[in-house]
Amino acid sequence: MDRSLLRSKFRGSMLGTGVGDALGRPVEGCAPRLVEEPPEFDGRYTDDTEMTIGVAESLVEVGGFDGEHMIKTFMRNYDPKRGYGPGPPAVFRLIELGERWDTASMILFGGRGSFGNGAAMRAAPVGLLYFDEPEELRRVAERSSLLTHAHPLGVEGAVIQAYAVALAVKTNPSSFDPRDFLEELESFSREEVYREALRDAARLLNEKADKKKVISRLGNGVEAFRSVPTAVYCFAANAESFEKAVLYAVSLGGDADTIGAMAGAISGAYHGEDKIPVEWVKRLEKAEYIALLADKLLELKLKEK
Numbered sequence: 001m002d003r004s005l006l007r008s009k010f011r012g013s014m015l016g017t018g019v020g021d022a023l024g025r026p027v028e029g030c031a032p033r034l035v036e037e038p039p040e041f042d043g044r045y046t047d048d049t050e051m052t053i054g055v056a057e058s059l060v061e062v063g064g065f066d067g068e069h070m071i072k073t074f075m076r077n078y079d080p081k082r083g084y085g086p087g088p089p090a091v092f093r094l095i096e097l098g099e100r101w102d103t104a105s106m107i108l109f110g111g112r113g114s115f116g117n118g119a120a121m122r123a124a125p126v127g128l129l130y131f132d133e134p135e136e137l138r139r140v141a142e143r144s145s146l147l148t149h150a151h152p153l154g155v156e157g158a159v160i161q162a163y164a165v166a167l168a169v170k171t172n173p174s175s176f177d178p179r180d181f182l183e184e185l186e187s188f189s190r191e192e193v194y195r196e197a198l199r200d201a202a203r204l205l206n207e208k209a210d211k212k213k214v215i216s217r218l219g220n221g222v223e224a225f226r227s228v229p230t231a232v233y234c235f236a237a238n239a240e241s242f243e244k245a246v247l248y249a250v251s252l253g254g255d256a257d258t259i260g261a262m263a264g265a266i267s268g269a270y271h272g273e274d275k276i277p278v279e280w281v282k283r284l285e286k287a288e289y290i291a292l293l294a295d296k297l298l299e300l301k302l303k304e305k
């Protein structure tokens, strides 16, 4: 693939995360019936984008994955006003008390670890950097998830989101089949909960299901397995337009910023930067810096070869 197309796709995925997150922020926690009109876009992002920035910064600064460096980067960037869930700040406190980066998150939720979508929501940079190395993608998505989300279903959510971004990078929109896309994700998945949800997503696509049905079957919650397949579906059912995909994602309400961020990451990787409405990118906080991080990830990617 030529370099300028890759650059556009890397930028599209990173900016798409921020745009989808910011679009969903005002309607987070709303019932879907309250999100019939597109929410107002003020460009302010939440923890989803802040942590995605952290993942990208750490991968770029280290030249690959280093767990201790990444958690310290999250801690350096941590702004409590960004709407974090309870997990990451609890892990940060444990690390400050001297807990190891690779065990701190396992202490949460009675020793089971979190299966929230907090690792999946920040997985785009992993999907980009390893887009053509599926084994390495899985390894780094798993390891980077473990920093805060240790439950196998939280981890697998991050793997699937990263792989969806990777597939979207590799896909040429002129020969895209959403069913193949869902099938490939399903066959990559190692957890039956996700395989079942991805098969459900394909059925919903065939049925042209309404929103109510999509939410009841795939979910719009904070659990990774009730939001990652949903975000994947939002992209697959609206692949013709970035704008449509993210507007649809946030219109489902619930964990709208995160589902918007994940659908935006996939859709942005698929379409590239130029297909994201200019007004949104202009207004997005730190858009230039986010695009710069995308460029640095690509530089690192091309240096590897």
Ligand SMILES: [Mg+2]
Binding pocket: 046, 047, 048, 082, 083, 257, 258
């Ligand atoms: Mg958020």
